[in-house]
Amino acid sequence: MGSEKKPEKFVVSIGPQHPALKEPGHFEFGVEGEIVTSATARLGFVHRGMEKGTESRTWVQNLYLMERVCGICSHVHAMAYAQGVEKLAHVEVPPRARAIRELIAELERIHSHLLWLGVAAHEGGFDTLFMLSWRDRETVMDLLESITGNRVNYSANVLGGVKIDIDEAKISAIHKGMDFLEERTRHYMKVVTEDETFLGRTRNIGSMSLDLALRLGAVGPTARASGVTYDVRVDSPYAAYADFPIKVVTDTAGDLEARFVVRIKELYESFRVIRELIDHMPASELTTRIPRRMPEGEVVSRVEAPRGELFYYLKSNGSDMPERIKVRTPSLCNWGSVLSTAVGHKLADMPMILAGIDPCFSCNDRMVLVNQDNNLSTWSWEDLRQYGIEYYK
Amino acid sequence: MTSPIEGVMDKVKTWARVNSPWAIHFNSGSCNGCDIEILATLTPRYDVERFGIKLQGSPRHADVLICTGPVTLQARDRLVRIYEQMPEPKFVVAVGSCGISGGVFQGCYGVVGDIGDVIPVNVYVPGCPPRPEAIIYGVVQLLKSLQS
Amino acid sequence: MDMEQKLQAATDIVKEWTISTNNPEANRVDAVIAPENVKKAVAALLDAPWGYLSAITGVDHPEYSTDEAGVKHVIPDKGTLELLYHFSGGAVVFTLRLTLPYDHAVVDTICDIDMAAQLYEREAAELFGIDFAGAPSKEHLVLPEDWPAGVYPLRKAFTGLKQS
Numbered sequence A: 001m002g003s004e005k006k007p008e009k010f011v012v013s014i015g016p017q018h019p020a021l022k023e024p025g026h027f028e029f030g031v032e033g034e035i036v037t038s039a040t041a042r043l044g045f046v047h048r049g050m051e052k053g054t055e056s057r058t059w060v061q062n063l064y065l066m067e068r069v070c071g072i073c074s075h076v077h078a079m080a081y082a083q084g085v086e087k088l089a090h091v092e093v094p095p096r097a098r099a100i101r102e103l104i105a106e107l108e109r110i111h112s113h114l115l116w117l118g119v120a121a122h123e124g125g126f127d128t129l130f131m132l133s134w135r136d137r138e139t140v141m142d143l144l145e146s147i148t149g150n151r152v153n154y155s156a157n158v159l160g161g162v163k164i165d166i167d168e169a170k171i172s173a174i175h176k177g178m179d180f181l182e183e184r185t186r187h188y189m190k191v192v193t194e195d196e197t198f199l200g201r202t203r204n205i206g207s208m209s210l211d212l213a214l215r216l217g218a219v220g221p222t223a224r225a226s227g228v229t230y231d232v233r234v235d236s237p238y239a240a241y242a243d244f245p246i247k248v249v250t251d252t253a254g255d256l257e258a259r260f261v262v263r264i265k266e267l268y269e270s271f272r273v274i275r276e277l278i279d280h281m282p283a284s285e286l287t288t289r290i291p292r293r294m295p296e297g298e299v300v301s302r303v304e305a306p307r308g309e310l311f312y313y314l315k316s317n318g319s320d321m322p323e324r325i326k327v328r329t330p331s332l333c334n335w336g337s338v339l340s341t342a343v344g345h346k347l348a349d350m351p352m353i354l355a356g357i358d359p360c361f362s363c364n365d366r367m368v369l370v371n372q373d374n375n376l377s378t379w380s381w382e383d384l385r386q387y388g389i390e391y392y393k
Numbered sequence B: 001m002t003s004p005i006e007g008v009m010d011k012v013k014t015w016a017r018v019n020s021p022w023a024i025h026f027n028s029g030s031c032n033g034c035d036i037e038i039l040a041t042l043t044p045r046y047d048v049e050r051f052g053i054k055l056q057g058s059p060r061h062a063d064v065l066i067c068t069g070p071v072t073l074q075a076r077d078r079l080v081r082i083y084e085q086m087p088e089p090k091f092v093v094a095v096g097s098c099g100i101s102g103g104v105f106q107g108c109y110g111v112v113g114d115i116g117d118v119i120p121v122n123v124y125v126p127g128c129p130p131r132p133e134a135i136i137y138g139v140v141q142l143l144k145s146l147q148s
Numbered sequence C: 001m002d003m004e005q006k007l008q009a010a011t012d013i014v015k016e017w018t019i020s021t022n023n024p025e026a027n028r029v030d031a032v033i034a035p036e037n038v039k040k041a042v043a044a045l046l047d048a049p050w051g052y053l054s055a056i057t058g059v060d061h062p063e064y065s066t067d068e069a070g071v072k073h074v075i076p077d078k079g080t081l082e083l084l085y086h087f088s089g090g091a092v093v094f095t096l097r098l099t100l101p102y103d104h105a106v107v108d109t110i111c112d113i114d115m116a117a118q119l120y121e122r123e124a125a126e127l128f129g130i131d132f133a134g135a136p137s138k139e140h141l142v143l144p145e146d147w148p149a150g151v152y153p154l155r156k157a158f159t160g161l162k163q164s
């Protein structure tokens, strides 16, 4: 891949990956020598038509469908949906149920951030960190399983509350888990801020200024790493976030390193708030009654998913099935930031930049087609990753 | 009639395949729940690599196709293409309720059906998502059936 | 700034284009505007600056006929589409609403003033059949290439693809 080559056009097709409604993407990178000059996206490989699907299912059935928009952040989807429906029905969820929702949401954030840390490290060629963070992630998976009965898609929510409770034994298990993870997270913080090779791949790479982040409508840790202070948990507290608040974590650097640092600092916040939650769990019922037919109306429900603001719009026509449900997942906002930060960077940086927004890179079936002088040749995602790693050797 | 030498060769091949199957993973529209559990089988807690199971990047090197999710309109052709690119003999493991029946996504307009509707499946692993242990068990069942 | 003030600020910004407003929830205000004013209203909100564009939602309002058994049926090709531009600012959500008839479902794109809108617009274009005049890209975003032209899955009249 010498730089004397004629301008080439790369077609990067990232196969089905982010599971949410339509996130899996196909990217086309225009490349001149090493440098990316343009980027466009094509989504929809796992477009299943769920928004339409909701219109032929009842409000209760949809809870299970919405939970499966995304298997990684399933709880926040179910929670956003349930909160919207509860607003439509004008019911108040009991305090203990709200606290448990927050607890699961924060545990889920830990699992999701650790998962991301591993995958992002893998894209950069740091497989040791990948394996370590996934090993530690099993701690939180065990906790989630012991509390809810399932490792993924916990199904903790019901309309009007939650169906799980925690007891003394679980509380002490959670404490132990948090202590262990906190210690491990300190270690990760050291790795991402001190390791020379790692910094070579992250510092000043994929930078996005505050201004640009605002204009692109970036959300979540990606935006907060550029200094944007949006966080729905603070801006518009839901569940029990008003009683058990979190602090917004931001950074000003706006580069890949900052995105690592912000997510790791968010882990500390999660550990802290989880400890507080289990120590001061309010006592109350777990559910309230909720009608099967929702009164006519429309509501907006927003929650902060691990990847950013998740937006639900629900419209009821007074029957037992919704008239319209709109889901806007956070990754959809963040594609824009990838497409514009990609330009001007080396092709070798693409895997890390893409991973930087945390688009749930969990499949290994991504392909890169390289169109060289009109000869179509194929590069797998693996090849691109290897290319990036070799380049930085 | 197979000659004795071919018989021995076949035995050797089966032995090699059973002891170190290479797999490729394809998501044809899943919610990623199944996918993260498949990935979890590679990480230290479960670590299937110590049994010789390796996840491969290219279908041309794979013996086993591990699929997740219902099949969407856009993923159908890709799924078939990947299946066709795999060398014979090839085996398919469908992971998750979605792969078995379409799961919760049944009836959505973007979904054409389950994996069995599109390519032949050897082993189904039920669950939403199945635990990593279940996925490993499913692969082991496949290998057992190959041995006999 | 508390919620009311924040919402009032938004209402004032788009006042000159507003036809009517509605307050469906404590933290929300909806302002109905004419389709031709969308660009001006969005630009005014962004310039203020007031919040950010959170989502664009399409809603289909077909006309229904009722048969003797009392069952409602969608009348094809009759009805309106509604576009909702949701802006979030802290705890509040301010929504611009506009209505488009089926036979002239055209509205100006806002991509040139808000880059974030592109994916939302392309989604609404594909799933509802709304034409965003001047949009930078009208290619398929989420539907397959061979999806039949003129079929919009999120319209109520759509009940599934015909088996070919």
Ligand code: SF4
Binding pocket: A068, A071, A153, B029, B030, B031, B032, B033, B034, B035, B068, B069, B070, B095, B096, B097, B098, B099, B103, B104, B127, B128, B129, B130
């Ligand atoms: S079976 Fe469950 S976890 Fe697996 S893809 Fe389907 S919905 Fe997701």
